[in-house]
Amino acid sequence: MRAKKVATDVRQEQIAMAALELVAERGIKALQVADIAKRVGVVPSAIYRHYKGKGDILDTVLQLIGQRLQENVLGVCDETSDALQRLELLLMRHARLLTTYRAIPSVIFSEEIYGGTPEQRNKASSIVKPYMRAIMRIVSEGQQAGAIRDDLHARTVAVMVMGIIQPAAIIAHLERGRFDLGNHVQQAWPVLRRGIEVR
Amino acid sequence: MRAKKVATDVRQEQIAMAALELVAERGIKALQVADIAKRVGVVPSAIYRHYKGKGDILDTVLQLIGQRLQENVLGVCDETSDALQRLELLLMRHARLLTTYRAIPSVIFSEEIYGGTPEQRNKASSIVKPYMRAIMRIVSEGQQAGAIRDDLHARTVAVMVMGIIQPAAIIAHLERGRFDLGNHVQQAWPVLRRGIEVR
């Protein structure tokens, strides 16, 4: 049965969302045009009416992921002005995001970072760096406000914040319910806070 | 020019080492039988004289990686009995390993964990879990010895220890010399130590 004809901007959106879900479930490398098509409800060759190729779809997906991370940052900054609280809330939001999109860590740790072309590396960068910078900004503000030790590099702290989430997401997945990511964040954050806060 | 004939146990070893290097440089997905063969100095079809298929080579590589991580654990336990020092030394060794084998984090965070079969997930587990357990053991010993807070789950601490290294390795790679992994460990470890040590 032939799918209904849909305007290209609508179909592009559907394709992007389908691809995002698939990437988030299984990672980049497992993404196949045929799977996207199936999820959208068209045949694979129809995808090329709306995107030039698979690479273009992936570019869009990476943008979407980056956006979601940035939305989380904006959200916590709206919610409180206290840097330590911002970090805590950001970790919670990040954990929630990863519960929905389980494979996102593997996107960030994509093998393209190592084996890929400079172009591919730049694309991976395009997610990681802005997020890192946003966290560093929060840390710096906390240092200026006297809540966070200013003898530490903001980057060191920011990397440690990311370090709460990233390995934990993997382990949560491997442990199948015997290790809860949100729970881990609640336990790990006070440890890190103790390490970075001014006493 | 025809390669010299080599006994299969020797060739198997060569193949495994070549594959390990390639995986460590570029990750699992970029591993190709042709590249292994080239690195060993034979044609691709010769590989099948010694390994049933690519999957068997990969199994061997995963074992080798796991072994190296365990060797690091054994090494630090030989070197000192103090848990906090063990963790610090382990982090140093881990950082050193990752400087040599850059793509190892992506192996551990392999997309197979998410999208793969249960069998593939078990294989990924086979690296992560023993390493985690070893760290947890060190943490537990530190708690019993009164050096590490015993109000924390050993697992929480172990995951945080891993969290010092994993995102940092990526960022070191992306930053191209502007972010040194060993340096980060030296800065980050005291922060974590402050969070976990008994005062």
Added chain:
DNA sequence: GCTTATTGTGAATCAGTATTCACAATAAGA
């Protein structure tokens, strides 16, 4: 209703990688 640009389809093509296959060469043992 007719025209036309756009979108959907199904088959074919292409490219890349893993693997098989049949022949060749080597090294060890008798």
Added chain:
DNA sequence: TCTTATTGTGAATACTGATTCACAATAAGC
């Protein structure tokens, strides 16, 4: 030296996934 098991080779095959291509169908505009 001869035999044979084992390992190396190069071509062919098989498989998978991305993409092209030509035809079909749809929806909008006149």
